[in-house]
Amino acid sequence: MEFFLLFISAAIINNFVLSMFLGICPFIGVSNKFSSALSMGMATTFVMVITAVVSWLIWHLILIPNGLEFLQIPSFILVIASLVQFVEMFIKKVSQPIYRALGIFLPLITTNCAILGLALLIAMKDYTFIEGIFFSLGAGAGFTLALILMAGIREELELADVPKPFRGAPITLIVAGLLALAFMGFAGMIS
Amino acid sequence: MKKQVTLLKEYTKGLWEINPVFKQVLGMCPTLAVTVSAINGIAMALATTFVLVLSSLIISIIRKLIPPQVRIASYIVIIATFVTIADLVMKAQFPELSKSLGPFIPLIVVNCLILGRAEAFASKNTPVRALFDSLGNGTGFLIVLFIIGSIREILGSGTILGFHIMPLTFEPWLIMILPAGAFLTLGLLMGLANFYVDHKKNKERESIIEKFRSSKQLPTIETEA
Structure with a gap:
């Protein structure tokens, strides 16, 4: 139950994009199509x-x-950069369709501040190993949720x-502001 | 052959022409996250400028030694070194400020502005030019962060740099210091900046047409009332 709450809290209440401002670059850059937003979200969750x-x-x-x-800082960023490289090679060997779907997004993940932010937050908050895994799953789910919500809105906005x-x-930022307002409604859901 | 511009131009272009936030749309995460108050914005921008200037300088000095295949990794290591210095100095000298900025000082490592300038400018230009370019970009970043921080602080808590300036009857707009306020403020400011640029461009075009007409005595097109 405690782990479930941690997951929900990271995914919705303290959403990485809309309330902690981590990962804004891909949020604005890759959110114009629903399918690419979903791929990006999944790839990011995986790396997270x-x-x-x-x-x-x-x-x-x-x-x-x-x-x-x-x-x-140097060791975490090197770990992330090499992990992304490794994951890219691994996926390429194991599954060509997934590689083609995620291909271009994987290198971008290295400079996604949500990943480094997650690693730093886990160290800062002194989570245990299991808590860290649930926290990262929640963060990934929250990131994907924000990205696909935004992509859905932007497809209409066209x-x-x-x-x-x-x-x-500018309009993307204003829409994000309205989304953040909506997500504020979740605050206080878990005390 | 690219035309060489003056060093002053190299500096001033960062202020508006290629402003990191408004024009290049880089470094959005810290821009939105730390601008709850003007002082936070200034601190964040100064730390970023420190890292940007020093890493641009080093990258520009050793640009011919780095093999192109591993350049991104080398840039990141150089940047991470300076970020560690900035982080430790902030923690030791300004513990409160460092706490309120949270993980965003260490996150300067992945600020696309720094890697972007390293890749687009410092790796191709001499150290002196890289120095002026990074100083200009840093100043541009500082101006934007200060403006957004001031707007959010004045409207959200009625103060600026900690001093009360709004009348006592002023009810602070709570939304401005919440995440939603950050997105709305930046979105509206960016829209305004675009509007100003469009407006200026239109005016220039009109004045050129006007000059052309008066000098060449072209027949003016009759417009229907």
Whole structure:
């Protein structure tokens, strides 16, 4: 039950995109088509869970026992960069259709601040291993949810008569603001 | 051959012409997240500028030594080094500020603005040019973060840099310091910036047509009332 609450809290109440502002770049960049938004969300969730596991192990088994906490940022970002590379090669070998669907999005994930933010938050909040996994699953689900909601709205927005200066990024940000307002309604759901 | 521009131009282009937030739409996460108050915005922008300037300088100095295949990884290591310095200094000197910025100081590593300038400018230009370019981009980022931070602080809590400026009867708009306020403020500001650019372009075009007409004595097109 406790883990379920952690999942819900990371996915909806403290949504990574709409209330913690992590991963705004892909949120604005890749949210114009429903199918690509779904692929991006799934790829990110996948990398998030693996990153949570590996960075937890590095943080608790290598950096803390040796007093190397100051190496946190470089080591985490290197882990993420190499993981993304590894995942890309692995998927390419195992399943061609998935690779083709995710292909272009995988390299982009390295610079997604939601991934590094997740690793840093897990270290900062001192989650246990299992808690970390549920937290990363929730974060991934929340990211995917925000991305596909936005993509659905933007597909409709294509047909709308938006004033010229507001086309593109500005209207996307305003829509995101309204979405964030809606997500505020979830605050206080779990005390 | 690309035309060489003056160093001053290299600096000033970052302020408006290729402003990181309004024009390049880079570095959105910190722009939205930390601008609850003006002071947070300034601190974040200064930390980002510090990392941006030093990493651009180093990348530009060693740009010929880095093999192109591993350049992104090398850039990230250089950036991560300076971010660690910035993070530790902030934690030691300004613990409160560092706490209110949360994970966003370490997250400068993945700020696309820094990697973007490294890839687009520092890796192709001399150190002096890279220095001016990164200073300009940093200043542009600072201006935008300060403007957004001020708007949100004035409307959301009635203060600026901690001083009360709104009349006592003013009811703070709670929404401005919530996440939704960040998205709305930036969206509206960006729209306004685009509107201003369009307006200026139209005016320029009209004035050119006007000049052309008066000099060449072209017949003016009759417009129906």
